[in-house]
Amino acid sequence: MEDIIQGPLDLVTVLLVLAVLVLFIVTIRLGGRLKKLRASYTQFMGETGVSDLEQVIAGIKERVDRQEQHSAALQAALQTFEQGLKLKKGNIGLHRYNAFAERGNDLSFSLAIVNEQEDGMVMSGLHSREQTYMYVKPLKRGESPYPLTPEELKAISLASRPE
Numbered sequence: 727m728e729d730i731i732q733g734p735l736d737l738v739t740v741l742l743v744l745a746v747l748v749l750f751i752v753t754i755r756l757g758g759r760l761k762k763l764r765a766s767y768t769q770f771m772g773e774t775g776v777s778d779l780e781q782v783i784a785g786i787k788e789r790v791d792r793q794e795q796h797s798a799a800l801q802a803a804l805q806t807f808e809q810g811l812k813l814k815k816g817n818i819g820l821h822r823y824n825a826f827a828e829r830g831n832d833l834s835f836s837l838a839i840v841n842e843q844e845d846g847m848v849m850s851g852l853h854s855r856e857q858t859y860m861y862v863k864p865l866k867r868g869e870s871p872y873p874l875t876p877e878e879l880k881a882i883s884l885a886s887r888p889e
Contacts, residue, residue, distance in 0.1 A: 812842040819884025823877050825852045836881035844868035844886055848878045 771782065817840050825834035833853035840846035844867050852859045863870040868882055 813845075814841055817841065817846075817885045819881040819886070821877050821881040821884060826854060834877075836875070836877040838865070838878070838881035838885040840865060840868075840882065840885045844882065846885075848874070848881055850875065850878055 817838075819838040819840075821836045822832040823834055823836075824832050834851060836848060836850045838846065838848040844865060846865050848863050848865055848870070850861045850863075852861075863872045863874065863878070865882065868886065874882070
């Protein structure tokens, strides 16, 4: 009878040893995964010294909000700069011509200096053999309170569409 009891005990012992080995292998694999997870967590959290994920997310949100405010301020400054740039009188158009067809060369000229809205001035120089006459006319939206010559209109046109 002892042999009968001994057989099942040996079988139970072998099964328990196998179960312990399987659990030992599973424990080792879980330990490896835990080590990888800990490394990922350390990489994510960095050197913040914060163990609360909520604090980290709140800090990131504050920084994003500050960046959005800074971006909005820069965008407003850029728009102001662009509007001011459009008002600068930096577009130039020059048209040379012969004011007196019977003699001389293309020594007369009309020079327009305008901004995007065609505000500015047009200056004309009429050259003859004895003297040169200079005229300056103010411009508002491409028009002047003084009559504009075809040459002055050509200079304004050249200044209004810079290449």
